[in-house]
Amino acid sequence: MATRKSNRTGRRSFDGSILGRLDKSSHKAVSAEESPHPAGTQSRETGSTVAVLTRRSLIGLLVGLVALLGLSALAVAQDSAALPPLPNVIDARVTVAPERARLVVDLADRTDFSFVSLDEPRRLAVDVRAGTFSVPDPEGTLAEDGLISAYVIEQAAADRVRTTLTLATPAQVQQAYVLDAFDGQPARLVVDIIPATDDEFAANVERDLAASEQAQPAASTPAGGSELPIASKPLIVIDPGHGGIDSGAETAQGVKEKDIVLAFSLRLQELLVASGRFDVALTREDDSYLRLEERVDLARSNKADLFISIHADSFQQPEIRGASVYTRDENATDVLDKVLADNENASDVIAGFAMPTTMAPEVVDILLDLMRREMRVQSFMAAQSIVHQLEPSVALRRFPVRQADFFVLQAPDVPSVLVELGFLSNASDIANLMQSDWRDRTAEAIARGISTYFDSLEEEL
Numbered sequence: 001m002a003t004r005k006s007n008r009t010g011r012r013s014f015d016g017s018i019l020g021r022l023d024k025s026s027h028k029a030v031s032a033e034e035s036p037h038p039a040g041t042q043s044r045e046t047g048s049t050v051a052v053l054t055r056r057s058l059i060g061l062l063v064g065l066v067a068l069l070g071l072s073a074l075a076v077a078q079d080s081a082a083l084p085p086l087p088n089v090i091d092a093r094v095t096v097a098p099e100r101a102r103l104v105v106d107l108a109d110r111t112d113f114s115f116v117s118l119d120e121p122r123r124l125a126v127d128v129r130a131g132t133f134s135v136p137d138p139e140g141t142l143a144e145d146g147l148i149s150a151y152v153i154e155q156a157a158a159d160r161v162r163t164t165l166t167l168a169t170p171a172q173v174q175q176a177y178v179l180d181a182f183d184g185q186p187a188r189l190v191v192d193i194i195p196a197t198d199d200e201f202a203a204n205v206e207r208d209l210a211a212s213e214q215a216q217p218a219a220s221t222p223a224g225g226s227e228l229p230i231a232s233k234p235l236i237v238i239d240p241g242h243g244g245i246d247s248g249a250e251t252a253q254g255v256k257e258k259d260i261v262l263a264f265s266l267r268l269q270e271l272l273v274a275s276g277r278f279d280v281a282l283t284r285e286d287d288s289y290l291r292l293e294e295r296v297d298l299a300r301s302n303k304a305d306l307f308i309s310i311h312a313d314s315f316q317q318p319e320i321r322g323a324s325v326y327t328r329d330e331n332a333t334d335v336l337d338k339v340l341a342d343n344e345n346a347s348d349v350i351a352g353f354a355m356p357t358t359m360a361p362e363v364v365d366i367l368l369d370l371m372r373r374e375m376r377v378q379s380f381m382a383a384q385s386i387v388h389q390l391e392p393s394v395a396l397r398r399f400p401v402r403q404a405d406f407f408v409l410q411a412p413d414v415p416s417v418l419v420e421l422g423f424l425s426n427a428s429d430i431a432n433l434m435q436s437d438w439r440d441r442t443a444e445a446i447a448r449g450i451s452t453y454f455d456s457l458e459e460e461l
Contacts, residue, residue, distance in 0.1 A: 244289025
């Protein structure tokens, strides 16, 4: 960053040539004819007057200079105060897979960023506005089968730290956003990268080159948004668990699961709608009770593209905490998962699906089995995408993608996941669930996960 320089021309007043000119102009020259004294003699009065005038002039000059320097110093201080110091880049890490990569940059504070696609060789350059960096490993090589083969972090300018990612194959930024610091974690820039075609990469190089001439920072990808286009608006059905006479889990202080998950679901709906990419419906928008099969039927009858049920349960072991995402499987991941599913399923009388009467039962069974397999694959993809976005934002359970036999996840034709926001039996989770900034951060992460899931479906088409 260019350092602002104050106008210090007043300092030249200490130069002897200026002082000399002032000495000569501070008294009137006296001719021999005007002098009352003989030539060759000097009046002591005149000499004294000249000396007094000279001293007064110097004193006045020095006072003026001190005032001027003080004003200049004040202006510099005000300029410095108006411009906050640039943050330090604390650390950076790159994770890669054949179909996905992620750059996470840890920052001492939020800051602007930009990114650009470069060719010959193919690279992605990600700049953050920062004054310094203290990354322990500023360069390295990565797995051979990943999208990125190497990275280098450097101080590209006084106000800019650059991470250059060398691409093994054409790739593009899917989304990029900055997270605020939380729970002792620093602020973070997260950049998700996915494969691109040769034509897409070439178009991005041309687009980014034109955009770079305007030197504008990039805007964070909004929650639920993407840097990629989407062909249509998928319908997301959000299911706030419980409601009405069914309060769900409850704390000793009277905090009810049904209220927490409804408020959270409304916020998630708001984010997804604001992204402009999705149509969103809720199974309930108030404190009403719905049977489990009604929730599933709403998703199926409206041909939802994704069903997401929101919960915040409790367990007898208060040390268990953290968010997790479930897909359906008759064989639960562990005992806790089976208990959670049994508790949820017990809140209603299980009803079966109406089967077509014109097909033989064995044919129906085969078709349903095929549909369920496909939906389970897609459900697992959705769960992974959501967890991938939750990871840098909130505390997760160990192995956060889990399986259990939740009834609301059994629709054979709608990808379905259940999100456990946390546990009302854990003090830390309760504190988080009661904080609006935590709920906002978590809802934004889930919205990003939903968006990346549909991006992945677009890639397969």
